[in-house]
Amino acid sequence: MKGFYSRKLHSLLGIIPLGLFILEHMLTNFSAVEGGSQGFKDSVAFLNSLPLLLVLEIVGIYLPLLYHGVYGMYIAFQAKPNNGSYATERNLRYLLQRITGVIVFVFVFWHVYETRIQLALGKVTHDEMGSVMHGILTQPIFFILYAIAVVSASFHFANGLWSFLVSWGITVGPRSQRVSSYVCMTLFVIVSVMFVWSLFTFRTEEFAGATALLQNIRMIG
């Protein structure tokens, strides 16, 4: 495929479906803040009640993520950053878009292994997901790594939305690009706060499961 079309597809997939997925993920996690352990269980149960779940997962998440992620890594390592000579906010965001992309790429493998793969292997059940997260996040190092990863993902999505609007010729002039910067950076703050807040909530006693399970997860982690 010619560069133009493959690059356009990369850009589109960043918003549809990946951008929508990250918002959905944020809301699911946040149900732990709003509804506690039971609220989170209900949200997970709702997602699992969706028809053709595996197909949805593959078409809506895994394949787009694989394409966007692998192509994104290629784009990221083609860059030759010059933030020393051009210390502007836009150039910084250019660099951060690439760094956060690489962080998300690494994090996604780890995170999917700890959650979705453990589920698939039958090591944990859907209802135990909250206590799995509790087991991981009560360990300070993992908590910090998760916090860095969710903030990175939020930035990558929000700043990606800004550049998507430029790449498709929706925000053209400097004024519209400035306004869109404010909107997207506000979105970054909101999404980050909601993700990190859920991380804190998973640490509370309410999410602690059976000790045996906890041990199990510690071993995996």
Add this chain to the structure above:
Amino acid sequence: MAMAETKATGKKVKFIITRQDGPETKPYTEEFELDYRPGMNVISSLMEIQRNPVNTKGEHITPVCWESNCLEEVCGACSMVINGKPRQACAALIDNLEQPVRIEPMRTFPVVRDLVIDRSRMFNALKRVKAWIPIDGTYDLGPGPRMAEKKRQWAYELSKCMTCGVCLEACPNVNEKTDFIGPAPISQVRLFNAHPTGEMNAEERLEALMEDGGIEGCGNSQNCVRACPKGIPLTTSIAEMNKATTKHMFKRWLGM
């Protein structure tokens, strides 16, 4: 320095120049110290070094090579990296520069010798996007459509580009790992597509931008618009061409 201060004005200007003897040889730096003169700029300093090619160690060396023509920031030939930023040497006043003044070639382009670079890729890119208006034919085509004065004034701003290459040097996506043509030719497509006669070949130029290494190479660092000495609204041009190529893509798919 004590010695220097006993001389006429006393003030000295120090230069650290990155040199290179040929396209394949290793770059090295050489230092020079010149007497300060009011109003001196980087080109006049290089001329001074040419007249008296002696480095700070007192060694007689081959003079530093550079290129320049207009000496008034309209030809782009003298572009080089001065104190970390690509710009025109003829417009770089020593009074406005931090010392020592560090001068390097724009390495995004092949270095021919010292500060002389080969900007062929800029001109090849203009050929690639057909940055001209084809009016040659076997018979007189008559007068073309007129351009509104307001539009002419706006287009004039875009036409100020001197293919100096500064925007390519400033772009983190133009490097040896990519084939991105860079901001300048994209803005030229906007210029020629806006012209009432040029517009007749608009799609050819858009399709050239949709080839490999075309507009897709932009990563929105927006350094180009900050670096351009002519104040060309490069990022607006790029976004405008993003819009035009996206529209063209859908039109082609829908067979319109």
